[in-house]
Amino acid sequence: MKYLLDSNVFIEAKNRYYSFKIAPGFWNWLEIFTEEQSFLTIREVRNEITENDDELKEWISEFPLNCFIEADREIQDKMREVTNYVTNNRRFSRENKNFFLSRADPWLIATAMTGDYAVVTHEAKAGPGTKKVKIPNISETFNVEYITIFDLMKIQKVSLKI
Structure with a gap:
């Protein structure tokens, strides 16, 4: 089974319990997870996250576009x-x-x-x-x-x- 992450997973983690400074291991795991399953989530989730100009936008923008499933x-x-x-x-x-x-x-x-x-x-x-x-x-x-x-x-x- 592969997993598609909703934007609220990233946003809640950043804002509440796994901020980049407090829990960098969470974000490192997501990077490893992306490599293992060859994608992170769908393009529309990426688009939602990049609507805000913040640390999360910077982080997710580092992934190549092919890490986000596009609707066929x-x-x-x-x-x-x-x-x-x-x-x-x-x-x-x-x-x-x-x-x-x-x-x-x-x-x-x-x-x-x-x-x-x-x-x-x-x-x-x-x-x-x-x-x-x-x-x-x-x-x-x-x-x-x-x-x-x-x-x-x-x-x-x-x-x-x-």
Whole structure:
């Protein structure tokens, strides 16, 4: 299995618990992880991260573009399926549908649908009454596995030692 990282994995790590100065080992592991699976995530996630002019933008910009999966015809076809499902689902509010579809999230799911991928995200599944569109809910609809970065670190047997 290969893993597609959501932008919130990088952003939360940088802003909260694995800042570049406090936990450089986390960022080193992501670099090794990228070499092992030959990519880091999808192009749309890279685009979201580079919207802000900060240390994370500098870090991710050091990776060659071929480390980010670009949507081919198969991914675009799956994206249409995801878009149709979200658009036609009355559970979600129009505002939440538009926001979800304007970001990298549906592209992560569409890409995962094309192969042996899991989406790595910090998003939690939304409850039955919510109008929000969340990666875990849509992933389940399309039988896409999703895990947290901490799950991935356990799978990869990552140990950040001092």
